Amino acid sequence: METAITVAVVIFVIVAGMVLIHRLNAQHDERIGAFRYSDALPGIGRRTRKGPRATVPKGPPADATHPEHREASR
Template structure:
């Protein structure tokens, strides 16, 4: 009897997960249909303004392989 309840709970959780995924996919499809040519989101890898100059990269200290594994210099 305990095994039947466990299997039933697992099946119900799978069905609930499938329903949730279906609902989220439907909402996503509606958003895509409503805004098919919207601007790219910030940080998606595409630049919003072609004339804007990139910011200067920050320089990170270079560590050796040995320093990385030992936690750096002490």
């Protein structure tokens, strides 16, 4: 008789745990669904570009103008 009660209690605890976990997962999914990750934060909208993009200066890199410094460091 005690064994049957113990088995019933263990099964009940397992089922109660499964129901609790299922409800917590559903609640978590609702929170994730309500939060829009792709939207910008309020007040921090995406800026529109009013002019052309900044360009990288054309020409040799700064360290290429003095090759003797590059050779001496080796």
